Amino acid sequence: MFDYSFKHLFNYSFKQRTTAVADEKSFHMTPDEFRRHGHAVIDWIADYYSKIESFPVLSQSKPGQLRSQLPPAAPEQSEPFDAILRDIENLILPGITHWQSPNFFAYFPCNASGPAILGDLLSSGFGIQGMLWATSPAATELETHVLDWLVPMLGLPEKFLSTSTGGGVIQDTASSASLCALLAGRERATHYATNARGCTGNLVAYCSTQTHSSVEKAAKIAGLGAENLRGIAVDEKFAIRPGALAQQIAEDKSAGRIPCFVCATVGTTSSNAIDPVPEIARICREHNLWLHVDAAMSGTAALCPEFRYIHAGVEHADSYCFNPHKWMFTNFDCDVFYVADRKALIQTLSVLPEYLRNQATESGAVIDYRDWHIPLGRRFRALKLWFVIRHYGVEGLQHHIREHVASARQFAEWVKEDDRFELAAPVPLNLVCFRLKAGDAANQSLMERFNRSGDLYLTHTKLNDRFTLRLSVGQTNTKHRHVERAWKRIQEEAGR
Numbered sequence: 001m002f003d004y005s006f007k008h009l010f011n012y013s014f015k016q017r018t019t020a021v022a023d024e025k026s027f028h029m030t031p032d033e034f035r036r037h038g039h040a041v042i043d044w045i046a047d048y049y050s051k052i053e054s055f056p057v058l059s060q061s062k063p064g065q066l067r068s069q070l071p072p073a074a075p076e077q078s079e080p081f082d083a084i085l086r087d088i089e090n091l092i093l094p095g096i097t098h099w100q101s102p103n104f105f106a107y108f109p110c111n112a113s114g115p116a117i118l119g120d121l122l123s124s125g126f127g128i129q130g131m132l133w134a135t136s137p138a139a140t141e142l143e144t145h146v147l148d149w150l151v152p153m154l155g156l157p158e159k160f161l162s163t164s165t166g167g168g169v170i171q172d173t174a175s176s177a178s179l180c181a182l183l184a185g186r187e188r189a190t191h192y193a194t195n196a197r198g199c200t201g202n203l204v205a206y207c208s209t210q211t212h213s214s215v216e217k218a219a220k221i222a223g224l225g226a227e228n229l230r231g232i233a234v235d236e237k238f239a240i241r242p243g244a245l246a247q248q249i250a251e252d253k254s255a256g257r258i259p260c261f262v263c264a265t266v267g268t269t270s271s272n273a274i275d276p277v278p279e280i281a282r283i284c285r286e287h288n289l290w291l292h293v294d295a296a297m298s299g300t301a302a303l304c305p306e307f308r309y310i311h312a313g314v315e316h317a318d319s320y321c322f323n324p325h326k327w328m329f330t331n332f333d334c335d336v337f338y339v340a341d342r343k344a345l346i347q348t349l350s351v352l353p354e355y356l357r358n359q360a361t362e363s364g365a366v367i368d369y370r371d372w373h374i375p376l377g378r379r380f381r382a383l384k385l386w387f388v389i390r391h392y393g394v395e396g397l398q399h400h401i402r403e404h405v406a407s408a409r410q411f412a413e414w415v416k417e418d419d420r421f422e423l424a425a426p427v428p429l430n431l432v433c434f435r436l437k438a439g440d441a442a443n444q445s446l447m448e449r450f451n452r453s454g455d456l457y458l459t460h461t462k463l464n465d466r467f468t469l470r471l472s473v474g475q476t477n478t479k480h481r482h483v484e485r486a487w488k489r490i491q492e493e494a495g496r
């Protein structure tokens, strides 16, 4: 048996190898150099986090600023690592918008955390490509296992478990997950004929006017065409109107079109609206449509039992995704995608050339994730997710999610108490949509002023055609005091 203890591995792979190749010409970084520079980089990152609040959240860089400081051509000779690291500080840092600042309230969060960074570093260290179970069994099995953990953690239906008919896979983004879901829905509706012959122009898909733009992109890529994606009207809470959905499906059917797919959103990007999944699911069942639930940002909230109501109706979905890389403290990229019937997904995406054939695949006893998404190659992303879940534990994750939701709700109360402002949408979780009553120009100018100050960063949307500010509370290190300070700064700036 091979001895896998780290001490033995070190002696074998590093020490012996360096002696063996000592007199060969090489430009590679030696293990000892790697260790030294690696420590310096980790120190640099730790220092960065300890002083992150001293940087302007939104980069103040001008267009072309970085490029004008870089040499026009690549270096002919090797440069010292210290010089490269110095340039990180002098050249790169000014062009960074600090997504990991606790004063980042823009878009949706894109979390990083210590355990995720270290897990990702190990993934880079292994440098594996896990397209097949055989190309690194641990990568596939850890992914399957951790995604099975997440099913009960989020109160998701058992059919998403790998031990059932479905299973989970890590995708790069929610955009890819929606595309895979749409492709599977398209194939199921056409008995897998579209894969063979291409689209005939009569397939239609449905979402709301508030659905993320990635679904429109998916409709283009999947060959349905953006015009065949119906944007269904929403109610006063910006959630899809099931009646309007049912009516549109009926119209399309009577016009000879083939409805194939519905995307419901749990936590829309603009306003965090939650589509009524149970009603949508009923309509999908009636017409045999693939139902995909996109919970990219808000799905994480279901870690807390009191927010798990957001997953009502998901037990009837064909697929579901959420992004640990948004709000679950896991570095980009990491989208978790579940299907209820893995056969439908695999049949849609699998192509098996001779050079990928192997005994493990033929045995039927393993998962080959290459059949579960668009690319062939895949990184060992499960490591960072595993590190995050083990580091925080369910309790730690819940603690931070609850803090974020409580801070957002408190912020909403402050908005209500200030006569100059109004809330623009309900606040189910951690996003507050609000505005000055004074009109679009006043809101835009307010936002530009405090974003330029560098003290905080938030972005806008349009709701009912009105310019609306969005305060998204979810950055890993955001505490209540940051939200409180943000509100003070917004009030101050509004008073000018």
Ligand SMILES: Cc1ncc(COP(=O)(O)O)c(C=O)c1O
Pocket (backbone or CB within 6 Å): 108, 172, 173, 174, 175, 176, 212, 214, 265, 267, 268, 269, 294, 295, 296, 297, 323, 335
């Ligand atoms: C609801 C929703 N879906 C999908 C996306 C796209 O996410 P990704 O960047 O992972 O493709 C977003 C991004 O904010 C989103 O809010």
